Amino acid sequence: MILKRLADLIYYSKERDAQELSRQKCAFATVSREWQVFFERWTFRHLTLHQSDLTEFGKIMQDDNNRRMSVKFICLRIQLPEYDCKKCKKGESPKEIRANQRLFTTAVWELFSILSQWEQHGEVGLEISVHSPSDALHYCQELKSRIHRRANIPPKYSKPRKRGKATHGWNRGIQIDNPPDGAKLRVFGHPKGLGFDLRTSVARKLGTLPEVKVVTWLLIRRQFYRHFSVPKALGPMIKSLPRLEHLSYEPWRG
Template sequence: MDRIPQEILDRIVSYITLQPGNDTSFRLSPFSTLSLDWQRAIEQQTFRYLHVTGDDLGNLGDIVVNQRRVYLRHLRLQVNFPDYDDELSNKYETDDERCANNALAMTSLKRLLAVLSTWGPDSGSELSLQLSFRSPGDRKKSLRWGGILEKRYEYSFVTLNGVDECAEAPCVTRFYAECDYRARRIEPRSLYNLMSRFPGAKSAGWYTVEPGVFTLLRQELHDRFIMAVESGSHCMPPILDVEIEGPEYDYDHNLPNLITPYTYDRFSSAFRQLSLGLTNFTFKGIADHSLLWPSPGQSLEPRWQNLVYLEVQLSLQSPSGKWYFRNADSQVGDVPRPPEAPVYRPPGYYDTKDEIEAAIAYERAFEKPDSDSGYPCPAPRDQPNEELMVPLFTAFARALGAMPSLKLAHIEFPNQDLDITFFLSYALPGRVTTYESYLREEERPLPTTPRLLAHTWDWRMDEDLEGMFRRAGAAVHGVETAVRYLPPTPGCPL
């Protein structure tokens, strides 16, 4: 057995599939006692992915030593918040509970980073770190009409105060927040501040949600993030994926205006600032044109010197309270909602029963009816709102002309159960667009000119806007961008 070369033994062990709970399965760990070669081969698999909790952090530094640090590729820290019973599952978390959870989260984070800081940037391999915050009671749900529709922590956000006091962990090359629906969400400001602890990070994945229809809390979370970006100087990793899940409004609902007294969305603008030094930027959420280009007089013209890949997936909602699309047969929901009086916070942010019930009643006013309730579903919004679409695409065209390294760019909206999404897809010579990659045959020669494929249904850009896209290609590559409109039906030949 000792005659088997280490490389062959490593490969044999790598083919063994672990299937916990299966009667025919077996665990690898006992075989590590056969020899040092077997131990090395097995530990390459067993230490590739580690899932630890806050209680495990005291032993982490003693267990993951020497070559095990090289084997370790994925580390998941799950911080377990206090459990709760069925009675508490029908009540929203209070300020005291949120503060206690945040303190526990910070304690665990500091302990983890204290261990990782000793590993240094030369541990030997790339390390992906995932943070997860949960409670054993989170698996319980209350679906009764008089209580919480989904989770008691629906409007609770993990807030990490004092991140700058934690040790740096240069060994972490990728950081991402858990996006499982059962996990607690980290507020945007904390996600941003966390990046200062990972100076060796090459990529990051941020996932969070908006606090439903409670616009006051939404604005507070946005403002904290904006202030952190404007006052901070954290270096972003070259690759940044951002997904911010927005509240669900029916298509006939009036949306809140979140940009007043400004003429642009400062939240979108902050993400544009973060994107300037990136090579890959993906954004999914609610944003306006300032995600791609500043408003007049807002700041100097940006330049994305190193950006290679850009993907933007926008909600139909805009921060200004207007929809990106209209319904040709109805004007319902097209006017921004006037400010609420009174302005409600989520139910878990009040102390008295009357305030909590008033907040719950406010939330229910925006609930979507069940599919079998007999209420007709609002018609899809299938007509672009030029008031928003033209500034957005103008910003997109200007940004393309300031991205000398760009290869691919794509901007789209959800399809609303229509045939195909509404999108613009841009590619440079020698590349195929996101749309073409699904239809193109490999043996066909690669295009030699910049191309903009537009699937905008029956809507067309005016000559001035088309000209901006054409000139964007000429400015960077000396060849005008070819603008092509795709027919409304999917699967068209290219």
């Protein structure tokens, strides 16, 4: 009863800063084993991971069924390399395309490898998105408000900035010009979409994309513009999710 009341006070507090709430719940989880089990149900319920988190994520979840059972939704946000104004008006070079394919492949295959070790339980949603942090700093500044937006949290209204000079077709937080075609290609990526590069070390090691039985919902939102190749990425993912019940794929047509 005390734990539930404490959890409610945290959740319904006026200052609902996500990072601060996460720190509070993690701190409470260290009080005792009972508190750990209770608060980890909240801490692990909705996870947002970047590719750099996957190794630690695998260690934290290894052989811990309580934590695994707490997970209801995983958002994998794959970050591509940053770029500057010399490249923001140009599509990706063949070298950049290959590097992004390898990065994308490694992240997805590593996550599927981790989740393939989980026993079948309940329903887990999986969201995958790909973007460069630079996308929101050049011609697609509307992405600034989307980068940290969760699938189950409604967007908050933010007022346009009152200061700042016009840049990349934006002025004071308002888009005044459409981006050039090269800038669209930079953000959307290759027209064929991101696909798996089977020459990466993780793909060669595993042979095939591991089967994951805990995921029942796959979500790829319009939150970011980069889309996936159906035959070389989305198809193999669906094939490796035997319990998939819901698929939401929202590609932009640019």
